[in-house]
Amino acid sequence: MNVQCSRKVFAPKGGGAELQIMICAPSVESALKVALDSIPQGFNVIAGRLFLDELTAVPPIGAPFDAISVVRERPLGDHPVSLWIWTSAPSLASGLLVWSANLVSDKEDVYDQTYEILRNYQQFLTSQGLNISDNCIRTWFFVDDIDHKYADFVRARREFFDTVGLRCDTHYIASTGIFGVPGNRPATGGDVMLDAFALRDPEKCAIRYLNAYSHLSPTSLYGVTFERGTVVEYDDRNHIFISGTASIDSHGKVVHAANVGKQCDRMMENVSVLLSEADATMKDVQMAIVYLRNSEDLDIVQQRLSYILRNIPHTYLLAPVCRPEWLVEIECMAVTSL
Secondary structure, X not given: XXXXXXXXXXXXXXXXXXXXXXEEEOOHHHHXXXXXXXXOOOOEXXXXXXXEOOOOOOOOOOOOOOOOEEEEOEEOOOOOEEEEEEEEOOOHHHHHEEEEEEEOOOOOOHHHHHHHHHHHHHHHHHHOOOOHHHHEEEEEEEEOOHHHHHHHHHHHHHHHHHHOOOOOOOOOOEEEEEEOEEOOOOOOOOOEEEEEEEEOXXXXXXXXXXXXXXXXOOHHHHOOOOEOEEXXXXXXXXXXXXXXXXXXXXXXXXXXXXXXXXXXHHHHHHXXXXXXXXXXXXXXXXEEEEEEOOXXXXXXXXXXXOOOOOOOOEEEEEOOOOOOOOOEEEEEEEEEEO
């Protein structure tokens, strides 16, 4: 069975270790088996996402992976399936995280889908005594036909956020907005899918936002509504969520249009500056996902990133970024000890 599996462990002195797993496999079943065999006894699955090509069927997925996200973003390389799994031994951090996945709407219009998804997510959080503005710390929005539908998605998110007090003078949420199709798309709708993390009790931790204004603009400068990164400080560690990051400058402009290699360089420079604001480096990164607009750029992107990501579980996906000029984007998560 030709399966590639990469793992990285964060093991603080006081216990509560975390394990990030990234698998590339010929089938969903083989990926899930390797993941299950990789999880140490006493560890629980915090979150996960299954990345599939257009043709691979989604089989029934049982525990402990029944809550993972399933999205159609074609893995680039030798296998049609990639799987990301985040597991942890018991800790304050793992106990506070609330994972939600595969949130879709059967509305026909992208604006209406986005608004309904966010309204339903808010209702779910409210049922748990939580809310989006105070408790949600990370989102992923997958948008089909992103070149044509992104504007309506952006407008709906901005207008919903305004109703719950998420504005440029308060704060937004770390996020990735990227092409993707739900693994189990409803008969109607399904142009937008949401995955998200919330915190059960933010008073037990501290939250701050990353800006890197020397290199990146506020997202509101060009009409979108997310944070570049978020740091969640617990009792013994920081979780650092870096949003989808591309080759952009402090004026919100695309840097190195039409040159994917140079875009990789600027993209990683931006990520490094964001991490430095959190007192972290690439050595602290536990997982990464790289999105490419064009599959033929894979060799160049791998040449630029393979050394940087050599010790980090990661995968490359065919998933156009929200601006046609952006050829590559990366997101990552880091953890540091306190």
